[in-house]
Amino acid sequence: MKKDATFKWDNKEFVDFYRNSANIIMLERQRLIRVLLEIVTFHFPNLSGLNILDLGCGDGVITKYIYDKSPDNNFYLIDASEEMLTKAKENLGNDNIFYRHITFEDYCEIQSEDCKYDLVISANAIHHLDLIQKAALFSKIYKELKFGGLFLNIDPVHPSSAYSENIQFEIWRNWMNETLENNGHHEDIGKYDNLPSVYKNNLENKPSNLWDQMQLLNNYGFRDVDCFYKYSIFAIFGGTKN
Template identity: 35%
Template sequence: MRGVKSVDASKKKVQTKFDDTAGRYDSQRKQLIPCFDDFYGIAVSIAETEKESPKILDIGAGTGLLASFFMDKYPNAQFTLIDISEKMLDVAKERFCDNPNVTYLVGDYAKYPFSEKFDLVISSLSIHHLTDPEKVALYRTIYELLNEKGIFVNADQVLGSTPYLDNMYVDDWKRKVEASGLSPEAIKAAYERLSLDIFAPLQAQLNWLRQAGFVDGDCVYKYFNFVVLFGRKDSTAA
């Protein structure tokens, strides 16, 4: 098991990589995510709340790409965006400069002392940077942060359940990325970011969601290793 210093060093590398790519992050998304439209579209569609002005926490918010889709669905929502990369959040601030209902937090969401509750907690392509114990702890934290009937949606990537499947997932992604029209430099940078990822198996993550207290924990979408995970807080459920 990696020590605290090693984990912190790994997060620093992640922060540096995303600081470096902040300005061009969004323009490459459709080329790096072969299932882009379904991946984000389904994540937004399943995050339902009856509140007209829900409080939404986006963890690992980056440039605010996922949050932008949620703003279209919930224009009166109050958003809190947290990310370890200040430069990524700077892009989000520019994107949402006309929206006064957005709060920005620069910090490690795995350690951040949140002081309020939320109706929706959302995330995309971020939690896989955490170690497995950190993922387990984060799912428990998210459960506690949600109001009753709150929803958690995580659009992320997972580890194949066998080495063969995992290699198949990676090989398929690389073939599609290399045929996408991205520059060799952009592809190299994407591969370097991949080396920092800490994917966990899908079934393990579903188990962690349920152990954290979520009901209806499920994978509602899967395209190779791109998945959309769902969990609902209902303390009255049997």
């Protein structure tokens, strides 16, 4: 995602809104994170001594889950938002954690560090790239993964048809309202009903079909490519380098 003068992810008010509402507006967010962590701990039973790259790290929430479980790793966090990186530093500190302010586009242009990372993770970030840009990023990830490494991506994906989109957006709306009700925010029920339409019409969002992205991973050499969990438009998918 290229930055401009109105880059909302450097706006403190917007970032605070997103962080405070993420568990409502991102369907099954905590379950998706839990699934990611289960896959990581299955693939790396010892979960120590690893080089871990978090692409589009945001406030560092997923890295923090891994760090709290096993701090004996090196964590590399990149994000295009200075405001988000500031939040990540507040949450994580600097012990074995390295931060870089860079866009995905610029990251893809720099020289690859072949076979550097054991684990590459990303959450709610790569959908800001079009399919061609995703292909460039997936290729770079594959090059920078060590053999035996793992890539996992949590992201919204594009429905396969208008019919499917209508169903999945309705599931999304219902889930947000149920979450508000279950957390006692009855007065806010319906508050986010237009969010799926806002998301769809936002030109920053460029979700791609899940199967197209999985095919890209296969084409670049990833193995064990799969979708490990999906609910409405939100999915977790990835693969290994063997």
